[in-house]
Amino acid sequence: MLRRTLLAVLPAFPALAQSPWPSRPMRLIVPFPPGGLADQLARPLAARLTQVLGQPMVVENRPGAGGNLGADVVAKAAPDGYSWLLGSIGPLAANQFLFPGMPFDTRSAFAPVSLLVNTPKVIVVNRDRPWRTLADLLAAARARPGAVQAGSAGNGSSLHIALALLNRAAGVDILHVPYRGAAPAVTDLVGGQIDMMVDNLPNILGQIRAGSVRALAVATEARLPQLPDVPTTAEAGLPGLVFGTWFGLVAPARTPPEIVDRMSAAVDAALRDPEIGGRFAEQGAVIGGGTPEAFAAFITAQTTMLDGVIRGAGIRAE
Template identity: 40%
Template sequence: MIRANHLVFSTRFLLEVISLKDFLMPSKLTKYVCVFLCTLMVPWAQAQDAGAYPNRPIKLIVTVPPGGAADFIARLLASKLSTSMGQPVIVENKAGASGVVASDFVAKSAPDGYTLLQNSITTHGIGPHLMTKLPYDPITSFTPITMLASLPLIMTINADVKAQTLPEFVTLAKQSPNKLAFASSGNGGAPHMAGELFIAATSTALIHAPYRGSGPAVADLVGGQVQVMFDGAPSLIPYITTGKLRALAAASPRRNPLLPNTPTFAELGYPSVNVALWYGLMAPAGTPPDIIARLNREVNQALKSSDVLERFASQGTEALGGTPEQAASYVRHEFDRWSPVVKKAGIVPN
């Protein structure tokens, strides 16, 4: 309020100095005064706009097509935020190039809080190390808002594989190097990298069989064309419960609530095999801190609501949340973590 009063006083004083003739035939002094007034008005107008945030719909850009875990999380969050923030939060799916299309769109959008990115392990963890050049910087082109959710991976095998436990499978794999194949939803994805971590941790040799998506990979795992796969529990549990697949270990710090009898890799002596499909929320770099704070507050509140927690639990998903600083640290850690894994796996960047 004091700043606004000061602005009004300064404006009135300067206008008294300038005569009507000056406006009609502007001198250098008049031009300088007008420029000065404009510089005073810009931060005031920005402050007014930020104070009214949001005053129009917000776009939440998702890096994958509709359907699947990422889209489910984004739409659930958008519904909660639309109610709490008083403006529609619209999910836009911009799939392509492992998240590069969506990420580039957000990175180049106005930093005003109206275009947000649901980032992930693909866009800000593994993906940047699979490409020789990106049209943006994964770290400096964005401002983290908070983490959203984590979907830990499960290692499963076809029920016909002669192993009942993870130690038995490791023994079998060592006895038959390059005879067993592990499926993934595609080269460079989290399931692929989980398999590479497993190979490194157990000193085994498995054949990687990349598919175009999780669906066909799971189908061939059930059919016995491949023997092993890392994926989220929701896609695997229907086949585990019917005995067509066998869960060996959870690639997470804690046991998966949907499979409480399945031990973690850490329990079995392989703590490095810890992989989850994680998702966060980011804005373009330069977004005002007060807008970031507002979004952080609203999202954390949504993630703590009972209906969101129940929906997440039904999908084996863990709500995360936290501060922007914690999100920045998490993303930086994941970005640094996957570079040596990609190199060791021999994946050549495109």
């Protein structure tokens, strides 16, 4: 009986191995709601990959649990090249330290494909506050620990983690005020209900250009073309504080390397296209790209850094 079963199954494997990829529609899971940064990145990218690969790539929004619900769909999907995750710093690195019960093992569930974009963090204050430089802000925070209030998109958000990094790097105690999303925090920052934020540049660039808030420093290694007059954190006297919210493409673990490499090359080409990468750069994103191996090393480095920051600050997700 076993021999007959093996003989019946074995002939199917050569046919499977020789089948072209992709030969049917693919799905791109976005583990966040429609309209957000991840969704705005996913839709033009999926449209371009549809053209390049010759099969439809359908975007599916599966929000919930800080991105864990959608990520879990891909973690448990067949590793056949037809399920992809547009993940972020949360489900691909930080969430394992924020949520007590993860539905998947972050370190082994995915095959990294490509870093897509990194959205830099910028330190901004209400325009009516007296602080003109980052040194002014930090001096005020040291003079009155806990008196300076910083908003974020919620407990465990990348904005919360960025504030924890700032507190640790500068040795200050700026009070965290969590909101349900970045938008209401920005509203209160403009209105003066809170003092400052460490926000994603695309979220706050319009308010900076309008003069509604004042940018003190960008948490990047080099100055940004969108804000050429704003110093880096190192230039402002706080070297080593470099942090951004990044997004990347991953597949289920054990996806064939040849499929991963082909998708990585297709993504790399899309990001270099001015219609795709140029649009994201105009909004304040730093374009990624590169090999799957480089993205894997990036995730590892980010995971190590986040482990220390999150545990040290005692951060937990809402």
